[in-house]
Amino acid sequence: MSLNDIKICVIGLGYVGLPLARLFSTKYKTIGFDMSQRRVDALMTGHDDTLEVEDELLQSALENGFVCTTDIEKIRDCNFYVVAVPTPVDKNNNPDLTPLYGASNTVGKVISKGDIVVYESTVYPGVTEDECIPVVEKVSGLRFNEDFFAGYSPERINPGDKLHTVDKIKKVTSGSTPEIGKVVDTVYASVITAGTHLAPSIKVAEAAKVIENSQRDINIAFVNELSKIFNKMEIDTQDVLAAASTKWNFLPFKPGLVGGHCIGVDPYYLAQCAQRYGYNPEIILSGRRMNDGMGEYVANEVVKLMLKKGIQVLGSDILILGFTFKENCPDVRNTKVIDIYSTLNEYRINIDVYDPWASPDIAKNEYGIDIKNELLPGKKYDAVILAVAHNEFNNLSIKDYLKDKHVVFDVKGILDTSLIDGRL
Numbered sequence: 001m002s003l004n005d006i007k008i009c010v011i012g013l014g015y016v017g018l019p020l021a022r023l024f025s026t027k028y029k030t031i032g033f034d035m036s037q038r039r040v041d042a043l044m045t046g047h048d049d050t051l052e053v054e055d056e057l058l059q060s061a062l063e064n065g066f067v068c069t070t071d072i073e074k075i076r077d078c079n080f081y082v083v084a085v086p087t088p089v090d091k092n093n094n095p096d097l098t099p100l101y102g103a104s105n106t107v108g109k110v111i112s113k114g115d116i117v118v119y120e121s122t123v124y125p126g127v128t129e130d131e132c133i134p135v136v137e138k139v140s141g142l143r144f145n146e147d148f149f150a151g152y153s154p155e156r157i158n159p160g161d162k163l164h165t166v167d168k169i170k171k172v173t174s175g176s177t178p179e180i181g182k183v184v185d186t187v188y189a190s191v192i193t194a195g196t197h198l199a200p201s202i203k204v205a206e207a208a209k210v211i212e213n214s215q216r217d218i219n220i221a222f223v224n225e226l227s228k229i230f231n232k233m234e235i236d237t238q239d240v241l242a243a244a245s246t247k248w249n250f251l252p253f254k255p256g257l258v259g260g261h262c263i264g265v266d267p268y269y270l271a272q273c274a275q276r277y278g279y280n281p282e283i284i285l286s287g288r289r290m291n292d293g294m295g296e297y298v299a300n301e302v303v304k305l306m307l308k309k310g311i312q313v314l315g316s317d318i319l320i321l322g323f324t325f326k327e328n329c330p331d332v333r334n335t336k337v338i339d340i341y342s343t344l345n346e347y348r349i350n351i352d353v354y355d356p357w358a359s360p361d362i363a364k365n366e367y368g369i370d371i372k373n374e375l376l377p378g379k380k381y382d383a384v385i386l387a388v389a390h391n392e393f394n395n396l397s398i399k400d401y402l403k404d405k406h407v408v409f410d411v412k413g414i415l416d417t418s419l420i421d422g423r424l
Helices: 017-024 037-044 055-063 098-110 127-140 178-189 202-232 237-244 266-276 283-292 294-308 337-345 360-367 391-395
Strands: 007-011 029-033 067-069 080-083 116-119 149-152 171-173 196-198 317-321 350-354 381-386 402-410
Touching (some): 017 055, 017 080, 080 098, 098 127, 127 202, 149 178, 171 178, 171 202, 178 196, 202 283, 294 402, 317 337, 337 350
Parallel strands (some): 007 080, 080 116, 171 196, 317 350
């Protein structure tokens, strides 16, 4: 397959798919496909609600031929399909491959002889070849590695990060045959300025992705546990980490909430894969339990601080600053701020959530709670919890929203220590 003949279709235009499709469109004829007509309509006006692609870049891409569609017929003549759909977990933390099956079904309807399908979604080793490809074969009637081929190139998108954009992060690539691996690598290398790493197999590339975030999850779980220990010892964890960080090889992880669609999810994919092979992972799941409990821990610590100050908890007013899963990003998927909210709600506390980035409609639809994009002028609170480090909060005068007797808890460790009563 010559690079000059490549026509790309990116399936799934979310936080991962859209930036990648826009990037591919700078070099290849590219079509973005999504099941949501609302999403496609918004993108075709030149605006990305996720704020991952700036309006100017998106509009420029559209002017140069980039198209987004929900019409499957418009992607039939593509020959390089990239699947970038979500891979969440269900309520029991089991991997949910439904979006992948759906995308594979779509690919099967349009793929032709000689075409390549590359998966970007985070999975456990074996999913591409054992779960997705059989769907493509069944729907298309084509034979894998004879009529069509596959690759895996794990997504490396950091939502809200305008420095480490998709083209500036080194990309792992792989193919179902050595020859196809080289083709996939060449296509990605032609747009990824940071370079690529061609893995020897699809399973190796899948495994590399799933351990990246599992490693971070475990390291954050360790410092979260340290935070709990040092809190009992009345030692400031942030001070301890600052001192320890003076050693050249100390890893600078910080305690906090671990949500989102990657770090808070990927370890479950690896854990289930391990269990299928008869191994019960201990460290991975232990880290998940620690991090999944941090929202409840924060809420209970705030209540303890209120009681120590003689503040009536029942019927009190608390302000939570931030609801997204990370700073300077509108993504509320798997946000652990909801755990703070839910635990405080059990105490029959009046809770206001202020987040200038998050969509109140999405928060209401996904979590059933009301959040505000603006603070109520003049309202005072018994406690304020800084849960997300949005830039807007740097210039917020928290003192203006506090009652005379109050508690301030800093989850992110960014506030002036003279203002706070507790932090992780």
